[in-house]
Amino acid sequence: MHIETKCIQEGYKPKNGEARVLPVYQSTTFKYDSSEYMGKLFDLEEDGFFYTRLANPTASCVEDKIASLEGGVGAMMTSSGQAASLMSVTNIAGSGDHIVCSSAVYGGTFNLFAVTLKKLGIEVTFINPDSTAEEITAAIKENTKAVFGETIANPALNVLDIEKFAAAAHSKNIPLIVDNTFATPILCRPIEFGADIVVHSTSKYMDGHAVALGGVVVDSGNFDWAASGKFPEFTQPDDSYHGVVYTEKFKNAAYIVKARVQLMRDLGSTPAPQNAFLLNLGLETLHLRMPKHSENALAVARFLENDDRVAWVNYPGLESNKYYSIAKKYLPDGASGVISFGVKGGYKAANATLNGLKTAAIVTHVADCRTCALHPASSTHRQLTEKQLEECGISADLIRFSVGIENAGDLIADLDQALANAVK
Numbered sequence: 001m002h003i004e005t006k007c008i009q010e011g012y013k014p015k016n017g018e019a020r021v022l023p024v025y026q027s028t029t030f031k032y033d034s035s036e037y038m039g040k041l042f043d044l045e046e047d048g049f050f051y052t053r054l055a056n057p058t059a060s061c062v063e064d065k066i067a068s069l070e071g072g073v074g075a076m077m078t079s080s081g082q083a084a085s086l087m088s089v090t091n092i093a094g095s096g097d098h099i100v101c102s103s104a105v106y107g108g109t110f111n112l113f114a115v116t117l118k119k120l121g122i123e124v125t126f127i128n129p130d131s132t133a134e135e136i137t138a139a140i141k142e143n144t145k146a147v148f149g150e151t152i153a154n155p156a157l158n159v160l161d162i163e164k165f166a167a168a169a170h171s172k173n174i175p176l177i178v179d180n181t182f183a184t185p186i187l188c189r190p191i192e193f194g195a196d197i198v199v200h201s202t203s204k205y206m207d208g209h210a211v212a213l214g215g216v217v218v219d220s221g222n223f224d225w226a227a228s229g230k231f232p233e234f235t236q237p238d239d240s241y242h243g244v245v246y247t248e249k250f251k252n253a254a255y256i257v258k259a260r261v262q263l264m265r266d267l268g269s270t271p272a273p274q275n276a277f278l279l280n281l282g283l284e285t286l287h288l289r290m291p292k293h294s295e296n297a298l299a300v301a302r303f304l305e306n307d308d309r310v311a312w313v314n315y316p317g318l319e320s321n322k323y324y325s326i327a328k329k330y331l332p333d334g335a336s337g338v339i340s341f342g343v344k345g346g347y348k349a350a351n352a353t354l355n356g357l358k359t360a361a362i363v364t365h366v367a368d369c370r371t372c373a374l375h376p377a378s379s380t381h382r383q384l385t386e387k388q389l390e391e392c393g394i395s396a397d398l399i400r401f402s403v404g405i406e407n408a409g410d411l412i413a414d415l416d417q418a419l420a421n422a423v424k
């Protein structure tokens, strides 16, 4: 199947006489004829559903679809992208361990890693996203359990050299985890370039309509946990499941099974069945939306680049962009829909431009079908001083522009009139 067909056909496979469309199993629990059978479910001897905290038939179908889209052996949905990032790491690292992470990651991920993981005893070293292979391996210590990066960083828009990061991680017998939220499997499939685990905030393009918060962790099935020698939790008996050894019993799905039966069981960041249903609707048009987002973003970026009122434009799809050649390799079909740019006149002019937009709405969210814009210096990052803003790469004039799937000419006309009034 091609990826367009997978968006539509994978996941839910109705049998004779069953609903054509994925049903919402709005049930916390499931009924069995014998307690012996149920006992087998609890012992992981049988496949089946018993409690929605662990697994639900609606979510399960959507997980199968996403695993297929990314080319993985299995997936686990979570209640948010944050929960997916958290579990992707805590499934393989605990107190006393260490992670290496690109510094160009989503702000929520940065806080999770720098503040909350630290409290849990997991240290994180942030490295330059453009590090050489030698610099990446130099950051990996004896207790390092993973390397983490984003395909297209939110909001810095750096493109990750996935092959380089994967090779560096593998040379030290640890996996590479990639957050593929901005690219989606339509524009890039990190597993094909050596990533071992892929995570998403499905709240963004995958849902695509800004209706349901969610996340997902996808297991490539390619990392050999036993051969690595660094992951005893995979190769030694788990007392909480009568001594199951994940790599022996679940082979190359050990990672994703362990994440579900340990972390989802204990932490419970479960997706609502209704949200899984909504996500599935979004996924059915993902292959139509991502090329349109990319095409519109490129048109808007070209307009801005040629406009005198604009100081600079950052979009990896522009020939002038630092990441253009790397984007050509990893994102040959388009560089997704998010652009950042600066207007002449700094903070005041940027704020005025935003206020003047009529079609594009001011919202915190990015990456849905409607065009939206944000001026971080006066909103999400307004507590920061000018110097702190500079340190996190957010200039006072920066506007983040998430290009939707409307008509590109209408979006450009909207920007044009807003700039005319804001930048004199």
Ligand SMILES: *Cc1c(COP(=O)(O)O)cnc(C)c1O
Binding pocket: 080, 081, 082, 083, 085, 106, 108, 109, 150, 154, 179, 181, 182, 200, 201, 202, 203, 204, 213, 214, 215
């Ligand atoms: C939004 C986002 C997250 C967090 O996802 P939530 O669904 O908001 O919890 C993680 N990574 C990236 C790249 C994001 O854009």
